[in-house]
Amino acid sequence: MAVEAKPQIQGYRLDEHAMLVTLNLKKWSNSKHNKKVSAEVANQHGADQKMGRYTNKLINPEPLKEINSIDSQIRMEFYRRTLPWTDEGTRILSCSGYMDFVDAMRRLSNQRKAAIAEFAKMFPTYVSDAQTFLGSLFDSQNYPSQQEILGKFEFTWAPIPMPTAENFIAKLAENEVEMIRQNIESNRDDAMKGAVNDVLERMVELAEKMAEKLENYSKTEQENGKTKVENSFKDTLVTNLKDLLTLVPSLNITNDPKISEFASRMTNELCRYDGETLRNSDDVRLNTAKAAKSIVEELKGLL
DSSP states (O other): OOOOOOOOOTTOOGGGTEEEEEEEEEOOOOEEEOHHHHHHHHHHTTOOGGGOOOEEESSOSGGGHHHHHHHHHHHHHHHHSSEEOOTTSOEEEESTTHHHHHHHHHHHHHHHHHHHHHHHHHHHHHHHHHHHHHGGGOOGGGOOOHHHHHTTOEEEEEEEEOOOTHHHHTTSOHHHHHHHHHHHHHHHHHHHHHHHHHHHHHHHHHHHHHHHHHHHOEEEEOTTSOEEEESOOOTHHHHHHHHHHHHHHHHOTTOOHHHHHHHHHHHHHHSSSOHHHHHHOHHHHHHHHHHHHHHHHHHHTTO
């Protein structure tokens, strides 16, 4: 069935259903440009110093892995629970998804604080070890104190009210008001379309991947009694789609019924069976692949 209706954008009071949100994530830089060594290498090879530089780690990177891992989780959760709004990194967050977003950010913030506290506790030891690792490259002036290292890490997020044309025109000359209003509302509608398309593109990507994986999978019994499997897939083929569909109600910032309808169809038709069942049953696998292809085709009609 062809899809003709496009998501409704114009005239929708987005400011009543969503907010903007920014992410600020900073950490101590475990590297330093060594000007002296850079100059020595350039002179040794007769090269211009501007053509290269030597940068060395300040401590063994291993102790920072846990913090780096948590930072990756923070970014992943931030992006999966929000939608694009501007090129500057501001994202849009629905009011319905706000509390789950806050819970996720607080949980990760607590994990990050604990990891940073442990890192700061051991920091003098890491600096002492660095003298051995770096040899003559070690310079004590490159290291903050144990107390100062805590201030090198930061994690904040800030909700911002969704701007409307009325926010900007109160003090403008009357003959400029309509032009400014139209420009602001046009830009807002374009950004909203981009946010809606982001949801649809996520749905298309995972459904398309499912169709491809299920169609290409094969399992044959060989003469030696062993089973030959080609183009296998993991259970995450289904669970990743389930995770996305769980978020769709909060990502559907315009409350578009078509998006809700497709999310329901994908749950019922593509997530009905787990990975093991899809691998073991040819009929179930091929029927699910057929359903995925059909849904992808219809979803693309909304883009």
